[in-house]
Amino acid sequence: MKAHEFVLALFLVSAIAIAGLFYYFFLSSRQAADGGGVSNPTKKRFFFFTALAVVMIILLLVTIPKSPYFLFTGENPSKVVYVAAKQYSFTLSSSAIDPQNPVSTEAIELPAGQPVEFRVTSLDVNHGFGIYNERAELVTQTQAMPGYVNRLRWEFTEPGTYNILCLEFCGAAHSFMRTTFTVK
Amino acid sequence: MLQGVLTFILITICVASSFSKPGDYSLTEESRLYTKISDVELATAQGRFRLSEVYGQSPVMIAFIFTRCSGICSPFLLRLNENIKALSSKINFRVLVVSFDSADSLADMVALAQRYGLTANSQWLFATTRQINELNTSVGFHPVWDSTKRQYDHEALLVGVNENGYIVKKLTGIREPRDLLVMIKEINNDFVLSYPLPRKNMLFSCFTYNPATGEKKASLGLVVLLLPALITLLLLFWFSLKKQEANRAS
Amino acid sequence: MTTLSLKKITSAWIITILALFVLAIAFGITMRFNQGANINLDPAKFYSLLTTHGVTMIGIWAVAGMVAVNYLLARYVPVSTSLNVFAFILTVVGVVMLWVTTFIGHFHAAWTFLYPLPFYVAWEKWATPVFLLGLGVLGIGWFVWAVGMMLQILKKYSLRHTFAWQHLTTKHDVAVETPPFILITTVSLIGIIVCLLAAVVLLVLFFAEYFSSGSFVNDPLLMKNLTYFFGHTLANESLYLGLATLYELMPEVSGRPKFKTTWYVALGWNCTMVFVLTAFFHHLYMDFVQPVGFQMIGQLASYFASLPAAAVTAFSVMVLVFKNPIKWSLTNILFFLGVVGWLIGGVGALIDSTVSNNIFLHNTLWVPAHFHTYNAMGNVLFSLAFFNWAANEFVGNQNETKSYSLKIVLLLIGGFGFVLMFYFAGAYSVPRRYSVYPQEFTSAALLASAGAWFACIYLVVILWMFFDIVKKCFKVFSPSY
Numbered sequence: 039m040k041a042h043e044f045v046l047a048l049f050l051v052s053a054i055a056i057a058g059l060f061y062y063f064f065l066s067s068r069q070a071a072d073g074g075g076v077s078n079p080t081k082k083r084f085f086f087f088t089a090l091a092v093v094m095i096i097l098l099l100v101t102i103p104k105s106p107y108f109l110f111t112g113e114n115p116s117k118v119v120y121v122a123a124k125q126y127s128f129t130l131s132s133s134a135i136d137p138q139n140p141v142s143t144e145a146i147e148l149p150a151g152q153p154v155e156f157r158v159t160s161l162d163v164n165h166g167f168g169i170y171n172e173r174a175e176l177v178t179q180t181q182a183m184p185g186y187v188n189r190l191r192w193e194f195t196e197p198g199t200y201n202i203l204c205l206e207f208c209g210a211a212h213s214f215m216r217t218t219f220t221v222k
Numbered sequence: 223m224l225q226g227v228l229t230f231i232l233i234t235i236c237v238a239s240s241f242s243k244p245g246d247y248s249l250t251e252e253s254r255l256y257t258k259i260s261d262v263e264l265a266t267a268q269g270r271f272r273l274s275e276v277y278g279q280s281p282v283m284i285a286f287i288f289t290r291c292s293g294i295c296s297p298f299l300l301r302l303n304e305n306i307k308a309l310s311s312k313i314n315f316r317v318l319v320v321s322f323d324s325a326d327s328l329a330d331m332v333a334l335a336q337r338y339g340l341t342a343n344s345q346w347l348f349a350t351t352r353q354i355n356e357l358n359t360s361v362g363f364h365p366v367w368d369s370t371k372r373q374y375d376h377e378a379l380l381v382g383v384n385e386n387g388y389i390v391k392k393l394t395g396i397r398e399p400r401d402l403l404v405m406i407k408e409i410n411n412d413f414v415l416s417y418p419l420p421r422k423n424m425l426f427s428c429f430t431y432n433p434a435t436g437e438k439k440a441s442l443g444l445v446v447l448l449l450p451a452l453i454t455l456l457l458l459f460w461f462s463l464k465k466q467e468a469n470r471a472s
Numbered sequence: 473m474t475t476l477s478l479k480k481i482t483s484a485w486i487i488t489i490l491a492l493f494v495l496a497i498a499f500g501i502t503m504r505f506n507q508g509a510n511i512n513l514d515p516a517k518f519y520s521l522l523t524t525h526g527v528t529m530i531g532i533w534a535v536a537g538m539v540a541v542n543y544l545l546a547r548y549v550p551v552s553t554s555l556n557v558f559a560f561i562l563t564v565v566g567v568v569m570l571w572v573t574t575f576i577g578h579f580h581a582a583w584t585f586l587y588p589l590p591f592y593v594a595w596e597k598w599a600t601p602v603f604l605l606g607l608g609v610l611g612i613g614w615f616v617w618a619v620g621m622m623l624q625i626l627k628k629y630s631l632r633h634t635f636a637w638q639h640l641t642t643k644h645d646v647a648v649e650t651p652p653f654i655l656i657t658t659v660s661l662i663g664i665i666v667c668l669l670a671a672v673v674l675l676v677l678f679f680a681e682y683f684s685s686g687s688f689v690n691d692p693l694l695m696k697n698l699t700y701f702f703g704h705t706l707a708n709e710s711l712y713l714g715l716a717t718l719y720e721l722m723p724e725v726s727g728r729p730k731f732k733t734t735w736y737v738a739l740g741w742n743c744t745m746v747f748v749l750t751a752f753f754h755h756l757y758m759d760f761v762q763p764v765g766f767q768m769i770g771q772l773a774s775y776f777a778s779l780p781a782a783a784v785t786a787f788s789v790m791v792l793v794f795k796n797p798i799k800w801s802l803t804n805i806l807f808f809l810g811v812v813g814w815l816i817g818g819v820g821a822l823i824d825s826t827v828s829n830n831i832f833l834h835n836t837l838w839v840p841a842h843f844h845t846y847n848a849m850g851n852v853l854f855s856l857a858f859f860n861w862a863a864n865e866f867v868g869n870q871n872e873t874k875s876y877s878l879k880i881v882l883l884l885i886g887g888f889g890f891v892l893m894f895y896f897a898g899a900y901s902v903p904r905r906y907s908v909y910p911q912e913f914t915s916a917a918l919l920a921s922a923g924a925w926f927a928c929i930y931l932v933v934i935l936w937m938f939f940d941i942v943k944k945c946f947k948v949f950s951p952s953y
């Protein structure tokens with residue numbers, strides 16, 4: 039199962055569990071008489087809290103190392119792509135982009151199976167830099183903030199045409215701001 | 223005579239402009255990144271090495287200069303030396319100063335080292351090479367000989383090479399310690415997620431680099447970010463103090 | 473003491489908030505139909521609606537919490553009606569200013585007005601300063617009001633007692649008991665004060681740049697941090713105000729003993745106060761320029777902010793209801809369902825606040841999915857519960873006889889159907905804040921239309937409640953009352 043689907047499934051299962059539990063609590067109150075209620079609630083609360091805390095800590099320990107900040111850091115990218123976002127287009131180039139005259143020189147082609155690096159900035163407002171695969175799944179992303187260059191490293195496993203969509207609201211034509219590159 | 227005056231004026235302008243914009247980031251910094259540096263043979267006072275023997279031991283920063291330079295080379299080396307001295311010595315890297323002028327002899331380089339008092343400093347290495355064109359090309363450095371000025375027209379260039387011989391960071395011009403720190407991190411394979419672009423000085427920036435520790439340091443902007451919580455705390459304490467006074471009075 | 477003037481101003485608030493709510497939902501449905509390609513708005517028009525919807529919704533539900541808390545606070549300490557009225561007037565003025573900028577000035581930089589977008593003017597020139605000023609007007613009204621309430625609480629309770637620190641000691645002979653309502657109200661008001669101050673700083677920096685004509689420039693990173701410090705915190709504190717109301721009213725209308733402040737309640741809420749102030753860092757996960765330490769704090773704070781929420785509040789509601797005879801009414805069923813919506817939205821939030829998930833969820837529809845869950849199906853229900861209770865209070869009759877089951881069933885279908893369409897689209901990477909969807913998102917438009925239709929059902933229920941509640945609220949103004 040892919041991460042997207044896993045996350046959706048996890049959410050739906052939890053949501054249904056919560057809804058089911060509370061429905062059960064609700065039903066239990068309908069036939070209840072005085073003097074019912076939870077026995078020994080403080081103890082149960084403590085167990086509940088502890089269990090939840092343990093789960094959270096495990097989740098933290100598992101997920102934090104997978105944060106994008108720690109991915110591919112010791113590796114040598116095989117290619118650098120410079121990205122300058124500007125209302126409402128992206129300039130992609132394999133050489134550094136002159137802010138005064140941002141031009142994409144050639145179509146970008148990246149190798150599959152090797153780490154590559156995107157150096158992403160914006161020349162006006164905040165933009166987003168979201169990379170989508172051919173199935174329109176968001177693979178990875180970073181923000182394009184004016185004044186800073188964000189370095190996004192990634193290794194594409196599948197060859198194909200990838201779309202870049204703007205993922206930070208940047209004005210009326212935000213949803214039309216896009217470009218593509220290929221992975222071979 | 224006229225030629226001499228013109229040369230003097232030109233050089234003055236060159237030097238002045240390089241000083242007026244220290245820390246200028248140039249787009250040429252971004253060329254040849256993540257490519258392997260050419261493994262040239264170096265001649266040094268300690269003997270002949272291949273470049274790979276130098277970076278194979280520890281990451282290295284390579285400064286490109288020539289000894290006859292009447293322009294940027296000496297302020298460049300001076301600042302580099304000062305900045306490195308200011309940094310903590312624990313950081314793992316070496317500095318290789320290499321001449322890109324084939325007229326420079328090893329003796330010239332040794333004299334240069336002496337002038338900066340770096341002869342005995344094992345972190346620094348002064349070298350010439352017979353394969354300078356190859357080296358220049360591999361790092362994307364293009365000095366141009368100006369026969370009127372009898373000088374090379376060139377930018378100050380520092381190239382950061384990691385232990386595998388890959389160019390991971392380049393700095394052009396005379397730069398601040400914080401830029402140097404980014405290079406030191408990078409050549410030690412410590413990934414720096416983001417870097418700022420040159421821009422107008424901002425009063426309330428979030429972070430500046432602390433040259434002493436190599437960490438990002440809170441600057442005025444962070445104080446601004448803390449301000450709301452601080453003011454609220456102060457308000458609370460002020461209220462409760464006032465109340466205590468009122469209680470005591472009554 | 474609940475005075476007549478307090479009832480009047482509370483009625484005025486309830487009527488205004490519900491009217492604005494109905495309009496804002498209508499804008500929301502319009503947007504969703506546009507995303508569903510059922511209608512075709514000009515993108516600038518769409519984003520004007522988005523801006524209006526966002527700023528109105530955030531505003532009214534923050535203020536609804538304040539209204540409720542103010543009304544109930546009168547049971548414990550004297551409250552100033554004039555501050556309440558002052559806030560009401562400034563809120564109305566502020567909202568009018570904001571709507572004028574979006575509808576007449578075509579301002580559309582979204583309610584987060586992320587720097588430097590408002591300076592890239594694609595609307596009437598005056599709209600940018602008036603929008604910022606409008607926010608300032610709202611902020612001042614609420615700030616003064618919040619500080620006023622805080623002062624009243626501190627007049628009666630010492631600092632130690634407002635935070636219920638005496639309950640944290642092992643000695644059980646607690647001389648002064650801090651009611652949970654006071655504790656949670658304090659915690660929330662402090663949060664509100666902090667985030668309004670952040671807004672002030674943000675606005676000052678905006679205006680400094682605006683009037684300096686280029687000699688003063690802001691740091692986009694600092695501005696983004698401030699934006700979410702303000703925005704995220706305000707949205708969260710609104711919910712906590714709703715919970716304060718729940719703690720006070722839910723046992724009461726259920727015919728059960730009041731909630732007590734115990735050590736874990738005190739500890740939980742004190743922790744929440746701290747965590748919630750740093751959780752906003754999760755809005756900047758994809759800004760790699762933010763120091764990694766802050767990113768880690770963001771995930772830690774987001775995770776641990778949910779612990780006291782679940783182990784204290786949700787568990788207490790469970791204990792209240794489980795196998796206990798409850799007098800169910802519309803009021804407490806709304807509270808009860810609000811808790812469910814809040815928890816489900818919380819799960820969605822928790823998933824998104826994990827950095828390794830955020831990389832493919834950030835700025836997708838997953839974000840509006842989870843915050844609409846804990847707003848439209850959480851906080852709104854807490855406030856509606858209060859509105860319903862207050863309206864009954866105004867007419868002096870808490871024993872409603874009308875059946876509410878159809879309302880509830882429709883509310884659940886409409887509300888959860890609406891947010892579920894967001895979740896599906898979000899999991900499949902459909903970006904948020906898109907006026908129309910690119911073709912490659914094959915089912916995005918369909919999901920949007922479905923969401924819009926579900927929202928229509930939700931709107932019907934809201935209108936239904938609106939008439940019931942408002943009818944009673946108007947009674948307060950009649951001369952014979």
Ligand code: HEM
Pocket residue numbers: 497499500501503504522523525526527529530533582583584840844847848852890903904905906927930931
């Ligand atoms: C059933 C009623 C509602 C409908 C139909 C609705 C609809 C929408 C839609 C379509 C969007 C744009 C989503 C996107 O593409 O990014 C949106 C955004 C938003 N909604 Fe709602 N919404 C409803 C209720 C609420 C409530 C109760 C709140 C309370 C706080 C709220 C607050 C917001 C906010 C803050 C945004 C973000 C605006 C932005 O991105 O700038 N909405 N809503």
Ligand SMILES: [Cu+2]
Pocket residue numbers: 123124125126164165166204205206207208212215
């Ligand atoms: Cu954009």
